[in-house]
Amino acid sequence: MPDSNGNTSVIDKESGITQADAWQWLLAIRHQRSCAVAIELLPNGKWQTAETVTAETRELLACLTPLASQPQWVVAQLGQSLDGRIATECGHSHYINGHESLVHLHRLRALADAVVVGAGTASADNPQLTVRHVSGTNPARVVLDPRGRIPNELALLCSDTAPTLHIVGPNVALAAAHAHVQRCVLPLNANGQFSPADVISLLAKKGLPRVLVEGGGITVSQFIEANTVDRLHLLVAPLLIGSGRPGLQMPPITTLESALRPPTRNFRCGDDTLFDMLLRNAAT
Numbered sequence: 001m002p003d004s005n006g007n008t009s010v011i012d013k014e015s016g017i018t019q020a021d022a023w024q025w026l027l028a029i030r031h032q033r034s035c036a037v038a039i040e041l042l043p044n045g046k047w048q049t050a051e052t053v054t055a056e057t058r059e060l061l062a063c064l065t066p067l068a069s070q071p072q073w074v075v076a077q078l079g080q081s082l083d084g085r086i087a088t089e090c091g092h093s094h095y096i097n098g099h100e101s102l103v104h105l106h107r108l109r110a111l112a113d114a115v116v117v118g119a120g121t122a123s124a125d126n127p128q129l130t131v132r133h134v135s136g137t138n139p140a141r142v143v144l145d146p147r148g149r150i151p152n153e154l155a156l157l158c159s160d161t162a163p164t165l166h167i168v169g170p171n172v173a174l175a176a177a178h179a180h181v182q183r184c185v186l187p188l189n190a191n192g193q194f195s196p197a198d199v200i201s202l203l204a205k206k207g208l209p210r211v212l213v214e215g216g217g218i219t220v221s222q223f224i225e226a227n228t229v230d231r232l233h234l235l236v237a238p239l240l241i242g243s244g245r246p247g248l249q250m251p252p253i254t255t256l257e258s259a260l261r262p263p264t265r266n267f268r269c270g271d272d273t274l275f276d277m278l279l280r281n282a283a284t
Contacts, residue, residue: 016052026068072209079235085244100270101235110136113208118219119145138162148172196226232277
């Protein structure tokens with residue numbers, strides 16, 4: 001029987017196609033290669049199989065098939081507490097979300113061509129932005145650094161596990177970069193920031209059409225406000241921080257009629273809840 005998303009399978013909680021099988025199939029259709037897993041991608045973007053599928057596998061396929069099957073998209077991701085905090089007041093954020101959410105994030109990276117972070121997140125977290133927790137290929141790593149302020153010793157600049165694009169503003173003087181780092185210059189807007197549309201256009205020209213905007217909250221908010229995000233994956237952990245750094249920071253609105261009300265699907269990620277919000281129609 002079809003599920004609520006129009007996908008068809010036989011359901012069996014004890015056996016059948018596993019999450020590992022489904023993930024290999026998702027990678028195969030993402031990279032347009034053959035796969036022995038007995039799942040078929042339909043012309044409408046849905047999946048079907050005559051095999052039994054576990055409940056967890058069904059959730060994985062329902063969540064990520066729309067991304068694996070599309071050649072171009074922008075997805076933003078944030079992990080936060082129930083009260084909308086992504087870190088404490090001093091910036092501590094390891095780990096608000098659980099292990100399953102971390103695995104989901106690494107799957108998003110593996111499906112993306114490029115993963116984007118702002119200079120503040122790069123400096124505070126010193127992330128690797130790799131797919132250590134899943135099989136797959138590391139995406140290109142992109143740092144938005146308008147004033148050229150990230151430290152030279154960051155892993156993104158020193159480790160060659162994946163190529164890095166260091167995007168800076170005009171007239172920024174920097175030391176010579178390692179071979180895996182490519183410096184790119186983009187103009188700044190009136191607020192001293194890059195236009196999200198300019199960033200997406202630059203990445204597309206470099207053959208990186210699938211873009212994951214990973215953080216931090218200000219960067220994700222800027223991309224959403226600029227209407228450049230197709231989907232927002234918001235991972236909510238069952239804890240209350242009570243204070244700290246907020247996630248989305250959008251311009252104020254006067255009435256709730258102006259609030260965004262995107263179509264949303266819910267998925268379980270261990271103890272966390274994933275809200276998959278469709279902000280544009282490019283990735284349906």
